Structures are given as structure tokens and as C-alpha cells.
Amino acid sequence: MRIRIVDAFTDRPFAGNPAGVVVLDGDAFPDDDWMQRVAAEVNLSETAFLHRRTGDPEADWALRWFTPAVEVALCGHATLAAAHVLNTPGTVRFRTVRSGVLSADLAPDGLITLNFPASPLSPLDVDPALAVALGAGIAACHWTGPITDDVLCELADEKTVRALTPDLGALARMTRRGVLVTAAAEDPAAGYDFVSRFFAPAVGVPEDPVTGSAHTSLTPFWTGRLGRDELTGYQASARGGLVRVALRGDRTLLGGHAVTTIDGDLRV
Secondary structure, three states, X not given: OXXXXXXXXXXXXXXXXXXXXXXXXXXXXXXXXXXXXXXXXHOOOOEEEEEEOOOOOOOOXXXXXXXXXXEEOOOHHHHHHHHHHHOOOEEEEEEOOOOOEEEEEEOOOOOEEEEEEOOOOEEEOOOHHHHHHHOOOOOXXXXXXXXXXXXXXXXXXXXXXXXXXXXXXXXXXXXXXXXXXXXXXXXXXXXOOEEEEEEEHHHOEEEEOOOOOOHHHHHHHHXXXXXXXXXXXXXXXXXXXXXXXXXXXXXXXXXXXXXXXXXXXXXX
16 A cells, blocks of 8 residues: 655655655545554654545545544645645545545646635633743634634744744643734735644654644634735644635635655555
8 A cells, every 4th residue: 555745835855844644445444443543653743644536526536634643623834735646627625524525626737726724713711821821922722623623823023923832731731722922924925824833742843844724723813914815824833834715705725835755664
């Protein structure tokens, strides 16, 4: 069985967010425990497992995602990585357990655009303990809804976002899936409109390099703030990556490239 490591939301290797991709034989998923063990062995933010769908008029593939510790309800970069591996011209559709049918469009230039549900935002009171754990003041907080289940924190500026060195142990004890921090871009000529970082130690991901699913909440947040429905976000992790985003009603479009760095055999 083949397994690939794909760097997503980047057009060059060793940047963006690496994901494992396992295209399964047959038309069913193996035991959850086996997939969780493989994801722990791969030890990346997420590993995607997919198999062909038969007799499903709405989807071509079934798709699930596992961190090294748990299964998650939605993952952008591993979906983009899976679409890159399949390399299907036009549109490929994935049926998921908790996020419905997702699609990915592959353009001739290699750009992959994901069609995901937009995450609804609900205001939260700012928790002083969260500000202490982040090590920065928080301008506002929002809950991103039941699918992504994150806390979105608006910080003062891009410099603050980039300089964070949070207490990951404290975040793991107090958060839902993770904590998403964001601010407007400081330089209008930088090539992006907002920055973000994402910390999810509670699900085995201390800091995710580029988080597609987080942009399902960043998109409505920043399109509302900036008055435009198409933007570019930069996730300011050590690897870094650009995500092209657009809001289309209750859906978000997330665009990026991907590069395969490892193609091998899974021998278990």
C-alpha cells in the first residue's frame, strides 16, 4: 500500500504543511485503531485516509483524517494533499463523516481549490487565563462552531502574532480543539491581507504549520472586516504558507498548491 507525504499550501518542498496520504485498497475503511496507529507513526499534524465510493452519486471518495492522537472532523491541508495525490483534472468529491461532502478543483496550473463549509462565529468573553497562556493581550474572542470547535483570538497586530511563544501545556488544558490567533497584515504590499497561527496541543498538534480548516472561520471574519470576499491569508509558522480564500454564501473556498516530498510503501 502506498503512502505519500505531501507539503500543502506551498509550491516548494519543505514549506507549507506536510500531511500523510494513504489511498486504501477496497471500498471500506480499516479499523480505527489501525488508522490511528499509522497516523501516530507518520507523526504529522494529520494523515488522510481515503477509499473509493461505489454507488454514491454525490461523492467519488470517502475521506477521514487523524492527528497523532485523535480523529478530527475537518482538515484542509490533508484534503488538499489528497486531491494532489489523486491528480484528477476538474472536480473530485469527498464524503466525510462530520463535514458532509467536500470538493476539490484542480486547475491546469496545479492550483487546488477546496470547497468547505464556512464556520459560524459566536462572540466569547475574553478569558484572562487564555491571555496569560498566549502571553499577549486579546482584543476579541469568538467560537468557531461545532465542526472546527476552535477559539479565534484577534490580537493587536501582526508583530504580536508572529512573536507569540505560548504556554502549550496551559492551552491544552483550557481549549477545545485549538486556539487560532490572527491580526491584519501590517504591509499592504506584502501579498497577504491577514496573518494567523494555530495551536492545538489538546489534539496532539502543538503548532500547526498551515491550517486549512482554520481558514473556514478566518474567511468570514476578515471578509467582514475588510469588505472584500476574496483575500489571501498567511499562516506565520516556522514553515509558513499562503491560503487564498473566498466567501461564497455559507461556503469557503481555500486555494493552494502542493508538492509531494516522499512516496513509499506502507508495509503493515
